[in-house]
Amino acid sequence: MRNSSYQAATIGVPLAGLTFSVVLFLGAQQMPSARFEPMGPAGFPYIISALLFLLSMLDGAIGFFGKQSGVPAEALPHIGDVGLRRMVFGGACAFAYVIVLQLSLLPFIPASVLFLAGFGLILSNNIRREMLVIGFAALMLGVGVSLLLTRVLIVVLPGA
Amino acid sequence: MAQLLTAFSEIMAFWPMFYVVLGVVLGLTVGAIPGLGAAMLIALLLPLTFYMDSVLALIFLVSIYVGSVSGGLISATLMKMPGTPSAIMTTLDGFPMAMQGKAGRALSFGIFSSFIGGSVSWIFLAVLAPPLAWFALKFGPYEYFALVLMALFLISSVSQGAMLRGLIAAAIGFAVSLVGPDLSSGTIRLTFGADQLKSGFRLLPTLLGVFVISQIIVDMADTSLPVQQATAKFKDMFLKRADFAKHWWNFLRSSLIGTWIGILPGVGSAVAAIVSYTIARNFSKTPEIFGKGAEEGIIAAESANNASVNGALIPLIALGIPGSVVDAILIGALMIHNLQPGPGLFVNQPEIAYGVIAAALVANVVMFIVMLGFSGHIAKLCAIPKSFILPAVVFFCIVGVYTTSGRIFDIWIMFGFGFVGYLMHRSGLSIGAFVLGYILAPIAEGELRNGLMLYDNSLWPLFTRPISLGFLLMALVIFLWPTLARRFRNPQPRPSAHSSGQDDDNNKPKMR
Incomplete structure (x- = not known):
């Protein structure tokens, strides 16, 4: 490899x-x-x-001519199946989130909460145990940041 | 001096101190968490500073910088995981000491070394930066152009060991920064008809992409589990007078090495720690215990890496040339606040220049106090799973980019640069060199064009003006140094009947 x-x-x-x-x-x-x-x-x-x-x-x-000119990939560990799966699904999750915001398919808060929870579950090692905590954290972060941006910093957020 | 004292008196007010403490604590926490770091956190918080007063924003970012370089010590010592690249050398001796039941002592050596390194280098920052800035006011366009060339050669020479790849990365950074409006003529360049690119690749999505998103991709792929963690007691966190008497020369020497390496444009704290550690081992009476829990090793690495922070701030505020990759992002912060980094800062916005200098010392003191009192608690934060941290970081990146430009397109640019950054990670291209190329390209182009106009289309003054010639010669030495060093280390063996086929290994550079 x-x-x-x-x-x-x-x-x-x-x-x-x-x-x-x-x-x-x-x-x-x-x-x-x-x-x-x-x-x-x-x-x-x-x-x-x-x-x-x-x-x-x-x-x-x-x-x-066979001389090493760089330091390729040695600092990084080998990507296993789990790592690759996380990268693909995590990337897809982020991609979907931005598409949803761009096309205004969902309001900002539900789109953000779904993204945070989905991304968290993709990375989780123990979905059953962490599901509730990740969901709660996603809700807090999504709602909190949305309120901070719209009420304090007066930013118009994307989304429906 | 009076302006510096004024800056100190202003920083002691509630809000500046609040941002210093907040910055240090955030920096320590993020620095302690492996996979995150100063560059990532500062890039991530740039959009937030957009809404802050310029002086407070710079104070906040400098405090984060100081904290994050120090925070790497905690996870390096207690978990054998360097939180930041600058703490790699600390891991070699910090963790073995922790495993011998001396975690508190290892941490205390690291904390006191960080504080001493930061304090010694601050003296150089306060003494050198203002006169250097006044001197730099005499620079013409070619002096600046030559300085940028030297900085690029320096960063390329230390970027992951391969100068050619470093230069390629820097040239790609140059190319990326050329997209968009030409500042001299207003011509839109290299957009190939894409209207969205008319304003170029903006600073924030580019930086967040290559630093943060690329690191997130790396972290997503890493499925390793947390390692064994040692604990430290508060009562073990203080050094005795005898410890200072025994190691004072190592404290001082390592701090001076770190300061000097920090001043060199583009080099950074990881190299400072490596050089200082190597010198400490070479001069030690007991080199055999290095890597097995040597107090000298921790002192050398931590004094140097913290000293390099203030050292790197010297070219940043005096010349507008980043002393490290993090400083390149700080230049971005200055630009976001419509401030021109460089010697003009001392003339036009002295409150910013002296505010940064004052903040560096105050943040160092706050870092010392917080580290002494709360290292053990900060270490516990390293146990927060990635499934909580990484989604939040991506979310803040997306929100940050959108709130500063109001364009979803910039989020796509950020993702694009994240993927590019990841490919650079895997192919041995230095992200630091790329970012420095991206930041320095407008300076290099502007100064070259100004020089040509000033000197009737002639490049000759670049080689005849003493300062620019000096910078060019230094760039040449840096370029040739790897070859010269190899020659010095491996002199060609004289042909001899006895030597053929024997002792080849003796000629190879030894890695100890």
């Missing part, structure tokens, strides 16, 4: 750098030329694009 992470990082980092470099170059080409000063708005993007290109090529070359 570590080896595959290392290989992914060896290829992925130079590729990401090159992608950024190309995007910057294309974006800089769309900008107007300099008029009142030497560099103009496109000058710096060109510089960073060239720099990223050079650095990424160098990193790719070092990786290609």
Whole structure:
């Protein structure tokens, strides 16, 4: 697993750098030329694009010839099935919460309480024992923050 | 001096002291909880400070910074889990001491070291920052540009050990900050027709994404259970005079090392602790007990990491260049309050500059008192399950981003940067270098363009003006240092009949 992470990082980092470099170059080409000063708005993007290109090529070359250029993934533990499941469901929960707020499908308080409780239960090691406490904490936090924002800080919250 | 005394008198009022105590307690608590940290908490609370007075906001954030660096000591000693990266070296000796039944003594060494480190480095902050700021007022655009280059090389050189990857991360940070309006011409750049990006990637969603959301993803994947926890008694929390007499030189040396490393732009407290610990071990009469419960190890690590906090504040308030990643977020806080970080702060808003200096010392004293009295209680908070903490943190991120901009789109940007930050975690790209690149890019671009206009489109003054040349030479040394250091450590062996194939291991750098 570590080896595959290392290989992914060896290829992925130079590729990401090159992608950024190309995007910057294309974006800089769309900008107007300099008029009142030497560099103009496109000058710096060109510089960073060239720099990223050079650095990424160098990193790719070092990786290609088998020398370690970074510290890939060693500081992080291996992600097991449980961890992966939590990441996927937690991400989906947060995604759904923002969609609900954006489309105003639910008012802020119930949407927030449901999100907090759902996310908490996804991460819980002992759902039966923690369910009530998580639900209560979610209710307190959702209602408390909503009241603080609307009554004290006078913020218009998203949601229906 | 008079302005500093005024700042102290103002900070002693009710509300400033309230925010100092609140900041320290929050910082200690979050610092003690593994997986959370100063950068995360300060980024998370930035939206809240939006509604606060600028001076109070800065006092609050500096207090959090001081508290969180110190809080890592508690979980490092009692649970063998460094709450913050700066407490990693403390774990090596703190936990073995705790397991030997000397948890109180280990904590007291850590607390007193933190206090002494913070106090020694504060003297440097108070003495050096104002004259350095006056000196920096003489800087022209190329001096600033060269200083930014040096800072980027420094952060890249210490970022997870790989300079090339650090530079790539910093360059990507530069690229991200270029999206949006060009400050000189007003041209909208790199949006590719997306109207939502016309204002660029804003500071708060970017910072919360790469620091907080990425860490949440890491924490979600981590299913490890809490480890064995030691307990400490209040009566063991005080050192004797003999302890100070025995270790005074270690206290002082480590504090000076931490201060110096903190001053270097972009380096931070974790490196300070590692360097100080290594030096303490090399100079110790009993190096063999390091890692098995050495008091000297705790002193070295904790004095240095706390000293680096005030050291890092020196370039922040004097030059507007972040001394660490947390300082980069503090620069963000200044920007949110429409304050220009840098030497102008002492001229235009002296109450902010001196308020920060005063808050650093007061927060250090409050940290000392709270740590002595409540370390054991704070340690208990580490037992709060992730299922309570992480949803609340994500919720505060979402609400914080929305309340400052009123745009749901910024929440999506935050999630996007969270995913990017997680990928950076896994691929060995430094998030610190990325953030420094993102924060420093506007300064670098603005100063370069100003320099070119000032000197008739010539880059030559960058190399002929003494200060900018000095910064460039330092950047070059930093860039070449890994190669040079390898050469010094591993001199090429002379060809000899006896040496072939033997003793290769002797030439390798030793990890002790």
